[in-house]
Amino acid sequence: MKENEVSxxxxxxDKRIIRALQHDGRLANNELARMIGLSPSSCLRRVRILEDAGVIRKYAAIVDSNKVGLPFSMFARVWLVGQDAETIDRFIEAMKELPQVVECYIILGECDALLKVLMPDLMSYRTFQSTHLTKKNGILSVKTDLPSQIIKQSHEFPLG
Incomplete structure (x- = not known):
């Protein structure tokens, strides 16, 4: 937890507010308050508490990758050259610097990390892989999967 966040x-x-904002982060406070059944001042106070606590981390637009010229979502399973802290830290820092890597997870399982990489085409990915997914960034091996169809993609958490 960050030092300015509270438990x-x-x-x-709170859960109703979060669900509503996950669905539409541009809701005006008055509209949100009406939906939740609170006064605007009470609703705003709760939203601020959720933000200060880090429950609501930020507000963002969800962009259609196809419409901005990045139709290829690649999932790269990564094996690192070692499990030592230095190798892992080098890998993490390298991935943070690559805008093409939109998600990066350290994995407990067969591989060491899982990346979601957005690309305009397959050749661009091949160039990206041979340039960035290499030993210089602590990577031993990469296996890439290309989804053929997106069935479900959600940014809304299932709150009780």
Missing amino acids: IKLDRL
């Missing part, structure tokens, strides 16, 4: 227990109203 918070979510109640029914």
Whole structure:
């Protein structure tokens, strides 16, 4: 937890606020308050508490990757050259610097990391892989999967 974040227990109203904002982060406070059944000042106070606690980390636009020229989502399973802290840290820092890597997870399982990489075409990915997914960034091996169809993609968490 960051030093400015506080611990918070979510109640029914907090969860309703979060669900509404996950669905539409551009809701005006007055509209959100009406939907939740709170006064605008109470609703705003709760939203600020959720933000200060780090429950709501930020607000962002969800962009269609196809419409901005990045139709290829590649999933790269990565094996590192070692499990030592220096290798892992080098890999993490390298991945943070690559805008093409939109998601990066250290994995407990067969591989060491999983990346989601957005690309305009397959040749661009091949160039990216041979340039960045290499030993200089602590990588031993990469296996890439290309999804043929997106069935479900959500940014909304299932809150009780």
